[in-house]
Amino acid sequence: MTDNKGIGFFSERYGLTERDIDRLLAAALEKGGDFADLYFEYRISNSISLEEQMIKSVTKSRSQGVGVRVIIGDKTGYAYTDLIAFDSIVAAARTAAHIARNGGLTTAAGVSVSPSSHDLYPVEIPVSAEDLDRKIELVMESDRAARAYDRRIREVQSTMADEIKHVMIASSDGKLVGDVQPLARLGVMCIADDDGNLQIGRSGGGGRIGIDFFEGQLKPSECGIEAACQAIGQLDAIDAPAGKMEVVLGPGWPGILLHEAVGHGLEADFNRKGTSAFSGLIGERVASELCTVVDDGTIPNRRGSLNIDDEGEATTCTVLIENGVLRAYLNDNLNSRLMKSPRTGNGRRQSYKFLPLPRMTNTFMLSGSDSSEDIIRSVKRGLYAVQFGGGQVDITSGEFAFSASEAFLIEDGKITVPVKGATLRGNGPESLKNVTAVGNDLQLDKGVGVCGKDGQNVPVGVGLPTIKISGMTVGGTKL
Amino acid sequence: MNPLFGKQFAVDLAREAVIRGASAAEALLRHRVEFSVSVRLGEVETLKESTDQAFGLRVLLDGKQASVSGSDFSIEAVESLITEVIDMARATSADDSAGLPDPSEMATSFADLDIYDPEIAELPTEQKINLALRAEQAAREVSPKIVNFDGGGFDSRVGTMVLANSQGFVGEYRGSSCTIATVPVASDGDRMQRDYWFDSRRKLRDMDSPEKIGAEAARRTLRKLGASAVGNQNVPVIFEPNVASELLEDIFQAVSGESVFRKASFLVGQLGERVASRCLNIVDDGTRPALLGSRPFDSEGLPTRRTVVINEGVLESYLLNTYTARKLGLRSTGNASRGLVGAPGVGAGNLILMPGSHSPEQIISSVKSGLYVTELIGFGVNVVNGDYSRSASGTWIENGELTFPVQGVTIAGNLKEMLNAIEMVGNDIEFRGSITAPTVLIGRMTISA
Incomplete structure (x- = not known):
């Protein structure tokens, strides 16, 4: 199940047990409140940028953290920590609890893993885990196709951005769920230049998909051609009414x-x-x-x-x-x-x-x-x-x-x-x-x-x- | 290497990348303490507090470039990212213009720009909440037609930035900022309108009072009630200061080295040329004390400075970082701006459309029939060719006087022509952001309804 995969990631990587999570929710509600939840996130984001026919930059960001929320009536307290460790989450929970300083007594139900209702992106290998060279080739393909479309395409910028996000959510009503969310997007921008008449065209696509998406459903060359076609078409545009x-x-x-x-x-x-x-x-x-x-x-x-x-x-x-x-x-x-x-x-x-x-x-x-x-x-x-x-x-x-x-x-x-x-x-x-x-x-x-x-x-x-x-x-x- | 937030870790991070094979490296550390309270109808709605820190590392391998960031300061996590970023860089293309700035250009002394206010860090939560509530209360008291609020609050941030590179630069600065805002909703029983007002400063004592902010927010919202459209026509258009600031942001995009080296700006190739009316003067100044866009050095370690961008309508300088300057055969203007990852971009310091001699009243009274614009929405600005088309709200001017509120129209033109059609510039400048402009009169734009 997708959600168990999400939960398993956090329990294995950070050693947090269901009992720890119960104690954290109890800390969030120690001054009262109607509801509390914890949102755990671990994300890797990558990008590849091409322009002037060069791969000018590749980046990778790793981030992780926990947000703690306490709700009382229509009031919300929130705090987060970028350290996924029991003590720092307790500190965040106590900060979030400030909102409920006059609140009554609420206790959290013990959490247990809830079943998942969807499995909408069963991607075997997320784009974020693919070989960098393979992704670079896709970006370069969009550039070549755009330039080949018309020699008035003077510049092409193409960017592949992808991420994999692990999340786990635990709430005081006893819910414990998780998910692993892949996401990738290719974006192409072309500048057409016809003797100083400058026009731009954009195209792109993606989804919660594996890299095969860009080798079948949406080829980078199609994005390049579409962006180029749009920019070239605008060269003849008249004033809008x-x-x-x-x-x-x-x-x-x-x-x-x-x-x-x-x-x-x-x-x-x-x-x-x-x-x-x-x-x-x-x-x-x-x-x-x-x-x-x-x-x-x-x-x-x-x-x-x-x-x-x-x-x-x-x-x-x-x-x-x-x-x-x-x-x-x-x-x-x-x-x-x-x-x-x-x-x-x-x-x-x-x-x-x-x-x-x-x-x-x-x-x-x-x-x-x-x-x-x-x-x-x-x-x-x-x-x-x-x-x-x-x-x-x-x-x-x-x-x-x-x-x-x-x-x-x-x-x-x-x-x-x-x-x-x-x-x-x-x-x-x-x-x-x-x-x-x-x-x-x-x-x-x-x-x-x-x-x-x-x-x-x-x-x-x-x-x-x-x-x-x-x-x-x-x-x-x-x- | 001891991954503790501070100059030594930044220096070590850059050095470690070089030891492991990079030809040059640049490390950035960021630490922030943020507070935010939103209030609505006299009550606290949300209260949010956070402290976070992160590092970014950019490496170069003979013109090949990659960067990574992380918020896990454990030695294992840091070392793993250093290894990864060097591998990543090998996969990129060699670009002759990429690289760290020349050491001779880097800042060696750091001016105290008065951009940190300890009062903000020390202000008790109750007082912050109170500032937000006072602004809302002031707006409510203006009129019974102020029937609701879409939000408002007090936000503050205190942060430290450390930058070090393998060429020997290391610098650190601390800054603060705070904002009070309120968003009233007014109703005349028929339709609702919303607007907002705010103040945002480096220092608490420079802020307008919450009462002044609230009253202004109410005035701005109430004047929109009963708005209607006007017919299609070409007329003079006045941009009030916060709308003129948006125009100044568009001009920034066009003079940014990033657009210029890509030839993706209508101002390409026009250094030294007349590009605007004589009454347009634009200066970027990252060194003005206590302003939001001020800082001692840019994101590549170059000293910030004052750059005249447009002088009496003549384009004097683009705004550049090291990379875009090299691409254009020019010198950096100390405008590098970077996030945790990615190659440095170009950012303004304090970009100022310099005030002229006319009061806003004089400007309004000079217009026989036209639109005084108080709000723009939509993203219809194309800095590549200057095409401009946005949806506008404002007040109609008839015989030099503000008359009825206008909504449901667009204004359109081309930035090249709009800049040349600037006929008057106001003397009403107030520094509540890093991009600042007074009232501006543009001789002719097309209104469509």
Whole structure:
């Protein structure tokens, strides 16, 4: 079982027994509190960076530590140590316990190993354990393919980043679970230079996979070619239009729309506090009835998937919006207890140095019935956006923005010319009501997403079929 | 070798790497004590305390480079990483420009820049909580329309950095910082708006009072209530100081040696050329006492300094570390910045858009019809070619006066043109971060709604 593997790692390496863990949880609760947990983490992260056709840097980081959390009501105390040893964890537990200085008496149930519900990434040899030369060859392959695509590709940067993370979570309700989480990502960036006209293109992918992924499902040469093709295509881009118009989003990574427009606004912490534009709207219509949006942490080998979240809860598939009606928020332990709503396995953290928060996993819209050709054909004048950079949202006003990096004009039902990068903006609770067509071609992104919240970054996935939205602001310069 | 945090361990780490085969090595040690309290609606929400330390080691093998980091200071863990990093370096490509700086450039004396405040380390927890609560309370008292808070708190950090290399450099400094912030939510019964305000300084006594921070946060949030969009048009745009600081960050990316040597900046090849309006002056100064971006030496051991980046619109200097300087045939400006692993990058010291002579009121009154921008979201800035498009909130200006709040629009242009279209620069500069700008008026941008 995956979880036993995770637990075994810590007990063997650091000699901690279940009895030790019980004593540590008791120390965390010695001043009272409703709940306490320990999050053990051991992580090895590697990177390889290529540019100017040279492997310029390789890195390896080893980190380990334990975070101790004590919750009393809606208050949380937290402390961590980077020394996995009984005495230093006790010290951290006593620091975390300060939050409950006036608390009553709570005792921890003795922990015992809980069964695992998923085994989503049964990778025999993680990318992090592969030979450095083999990984370097993959990075170089992406560079060669990009340069061979067009001689106007002047520079290629390619990075392989991988990690293996062992975690173990013990909580005062008796739970003891573990996991071993592999993760790898290849990213390629190309600069096209046509006599001083400079354009960039990006591509990449990965997941919780072994190295064979890059030799079959996603070849580095494909990433190189895609990034090069994008950069070269942008050389002919005209100024982006300004104003409201129909926007067709291509399948896959444009799902970042959902992440910004609704995903963050549905995280339970904002809704418990009543600061989200979606607060109090469960059961209400927040999208066109064509839209069903889910957050699914259980898809095998995906970048955003997890066997257990960072509070030890099994991940789930949560229907957020069903045929346009808001059904659920994304929950962690604290917020589900305070809101008396079910846990969804979305308590995540960047590392042992951080408190868990409700976060997305893989967020996507289910396929509808239209073909992408019909959707494009139905647009008289609009924008077809297929690649995006980052996005951002103000969850209180609902205002969000995301940046198209590859987009084309649609004129009389046909894709015509490429346009320069432009920000698309909308308002969370409004924008999905304006979805007027949903394609039958759902795609998940290739596995490069990073989501930031409160200074914490976690890997996520997004997905979308081709969709049409009316009345989205295109932030170009051409009036 | 005794892996105890301090100069001797850093020196030994670099030396040990050379003994085991590296041609040069650089060790960095970092120790941090952090405290953070978040408050909401008069109560403590989270309380977090931590102490951590870690080391990083970068080795060179005749132009081949690799680096490792760890937080396990046991002799076995340290020695194993030294062996691994040398093996890793063998697998990389030899790069003539990679390597430690020339010893003649390294800092030999260290100025006291007054960047450590013992008061921060000694401040009792109760008082820290109280500072955070006072800021929130001050915001609540401004108006009954302040109905909620999305967060706020007090954060502090006290840290020590040690850097040593195999060419004989060794240096150490201690720094501190603290931040008070509050994030009010206002409602007019119809829609909610949120904004925030903060102060962040090296020293506790330099901080604005929590009352001032809270009142400003409330003012900023309340003025967004009732916001609406405006029509598509080309108009003058004013960036208030914290938004102008974001523009300055974009300019930093374009003058950073990392973008320039890759020719991935719209300012490539323009040293000595006019790239902006005459009223634009930008200076990077890592030596100003008690500021957040000040430190005695950079991440390669070079002394920090004052560098004029743009003088009256003319590009005078890029910001460089040793590697990017070598690639460009220039000298490092002492702007190396590194984390525990990886080759050093380029970081600003205190990057300052130098104040002009106009008050913000004078600047606003000069605009007949335009947008006063108070917030930008999205990442639509491309420093390779200057394309610029972000979502904006702010206040509409009509006949020189601030009128109604605006939201739901984007502003777009190109950085090359925007820099040349800067018509006025304000005299309102306040140092609450390491990137600092006053109010700026840009003659023309495209608003889309």
